[in-house]
Amino acid sequence: EAGVTQFPSHSVIEKGQTVTLRCDPISGHDNLYWYRRVMGKEIKFLLHFVKESKQDESGMPNNRFLAERTGGTYSTLKVQPAELEDSGVYFCASSFATGVYEQYFGPGTRLTVT
Amino acid sequence: TQLLEQSPQFLSIQEGENLTVYCNSSSVFSSLQWYRQEPGEGPVLLVTVVTGGEVKKLKRLTFQFGDARKDSSLHITAAQPGDTGLYLCVRHPRGGADGLTFGKGTHLIIQP
Numbered sequence: 388e389a390g391v392t393q394f395p396s397h398s399v400i401e402k403g404q405t406v407t408l409r410c411d412p413i414s415g416h417d418n419l420y421w422y423r424r425v426m427g428k429e430i431k432f433l434l435h436f437v438k439e440s441k442q443d444e445s446g447m448p449n450n451r452f453l454a455e456r457t458g459g460t461y462s463t464l465k466v467q468p469a470e471l472e473d474s475g476v477y478f479c480a481s482s483f484a485t486g487v488y489e490q491y492f493g494p495g496t497r498l499t500v501t
Numbered sequence: 502t503q504l505l506e507q508s509p510q511f512l513s514i515q516e517g518e519n520l521t522v523y524c525n526s527s528s529v530f531s532s533l534q535w536y537r538q539e540p541g542e543g544p545v546l547l548v549t550v551v552t553g554g555e556v557k558k559l560k561r562l563t564f565q566f567g568d569a570r571k572d573s574s575l576h577i578t579a580a581q582p583g584d585t586g587l588y589l590c591v592r593h594p595r596g597g598a599d600g601l602t603f604g605k606g607t608h609l610i611i612q613p
């Protein structure tokens with residue numbers, strides 16, 4: 388069974404440009420999460436989808452970030468326009484259900500904004 | 502504010518030695534998880550502890566949850582180079598919000 392996949396693995400963009408990150412969860416997992424680790428800091432929660440609905444987006448830093456999950460399958464996270472402080476590693480995770488269920492993480496997308 | 506304090510931040514020891522890393526919080530955990538992350542990969546769940554005083558073993562790894570559910574420790578016996586990685590203490594949220602809260606982690610290097 389395929390795990391959580393993320394694309395691209397690395398992205399280098401200039402300040403002011405737009406970047407779209409993609410996450411494909413494990414098949415059958417209704418719950419999808421985005422997290423981010425900025426250098427020197429801990430991994431922080433961004434938002435949580437249940438199927439195509441945003442269950443909790445309390446961790447989204449500002450309105451330059453837009454997450455979508457059309458059809459309840461894969462998800463995209465768009466940053467527009469990107470700023471230097473957006474650099475970091477963006478992780479996606481999925482789980483079968485909420486509660487104390489294991490979240491399976493993808494390998495992450497390393498975003499560098501120059 | 503760092504909700505989860507992990508110590509030490511970095512630890513480098515020789516193969517065969519024993520070690521303990523710690524996770525502390527001023528808040529009570531509803532449940533606590535330990536993850537391990539290797540370079541270029543996402544975190545992978547090792548264990549979940551729920552009950553105060555609970556001890557769980559995973560081969561050479563022993564996880565303990567404090568009686569007051571505010572702290573946890575991970576002890577590795579006879580460390581192997583394959584144990585090298587970033588060990589993350591993670592608080593599982595209570596109620597409907599299911600975003601995990603991570604500590605900064607302990608970077609562990611086991612030298613052959």
